[in-house]
Amino acid sequence: MQSTTGSEPFRQDDLIVRPVATRTPGVHALLAALHRYGFDAAPHPAGYDEVWERVTYLPGDTGDLDGHAAMRGEMALRSAASLLRRYHDCSALFAKSLAASYAWQLPARSPCEVICHGDFAPYNVVLNDGEVSGIIDFEAAHPGPRIWDLAYAVYRWAPLSSGVAIKGMDTLAAQVGRTRIFIDAYGLSVNERSTLLDVVVERLEALLVFMEREAARGIERYRRNLQEGHDRIYKEDIAYIRKCSTEIVAGLTG
Template identity: 55%
Template sequence: MPTDETGPGPILRDGLVWRATRPWTTNVHALLEHVEQGGFDAAPRSAGYDENFERVTFIEGESGDLDNLQMRSVTVLTSAARLLRIYHDCSASFQPLAEGIWQLKPQPPFEVICHGDFAPYNVVIHAGKAIGIIDFEAAHPGPRTWDIAYAVYRWAPLSRHIAAERIVTIEEQISRARDFLDTYGLPADQRAALPDLVIARLKGLVAFMEAEAAQGSEKYRRDIEQGHHRLYRDDVGYIRVHRDQIAAGLMAT
């Protein structure tokens, strides 16, 4: 997903994560301050920013992708879904800045501020459960299901490429996706549309990568050279093939 590429990458110094200031930094820090004031303590806290660098607090714990045995446990999956729900609820009142500068294009209707990249590598775990969400650089206004669709894609995962032991079959992926949605509390009448939302989300990601590369982004040029866009397009095909099975499975009890 979109990340910094101007200046040095994130640096940990004296308990703070430093990274280059970007056009959306003001909104991201205002968001972090808003959810902190709302009682959400599972996100980094803003430690200020200037024209060169932004600083946020570091959350102690472990992170990684589904190749991490702990990260693919059901407990981590469901605790991550619970964290996302609490974060969404806290961000729902952050509407005055919905038209500000964000890295990703806002997606109406503006129900919450989507995290934008709610994947295992952006969740911190401790003692076998998810305790923090990091990297809000891709945050942007949108509907809950826009964020949930990408989260389910990453956490189920609804992919033949994001493979890990015991979750390579579509049946197991659907079961994990359903556990995520059940814990989040997504109503049944919003679940059938999720496969199509995942497809739209991935197509949007590919378009973003290609546009950034065309405008001179070295990072996205490298990503495309390495075939990342082809992976996402292949997963779009995978989800289309299993669309009806996924939609039905997400409704099962």
């Protein structure tokens, strides 16, 4: 990330700096707890004041599926799922105590099993030697069930979208295959596999509600998202997932 102005995070030496927000105390408490319980694949909190919050920089490559070949690889896919499982297992140790003590950007969901990352996507991890080695950008963290967080991760990593133009990910069969690899590496139970798609749809619907609410509050980031048609993409993907649900579930449970 390059130094910038406004609401975008920027790098300052070995720190990542972004404007302080209501979520900041909770995010910093989460990061501190993760390291206290032995999870080293997240930034360290480095303090905040009335204007800025700071966390340590995690070295490695960053990027999204369309612009980073290694991020599209099976090694990255498997290691991402395994790391998400490690993160969930760690945050489960303190989720309930943390959930009740802080405000979060996204609404808490029941049951409170973990502190969801909230946006576990390729653009929010770091890659070293083809493996996902760290998680960044915890601004969307919030309490909830494991499968709530996993559902959005699957949506982004498969990716489960009708508009994918990336070779090797642009067919339903390829997306189902990548989803299967991800949930196998995560260790999702057989029973939960049959309900995963319903949770993906529910998660996207909740995201739409959040975006529209924040845009109505005048938050420029979300007003811009709506102007650029992000809501239309999510609605199209919801329709796509529902249309293909029988085939997808068969591929995940068979």
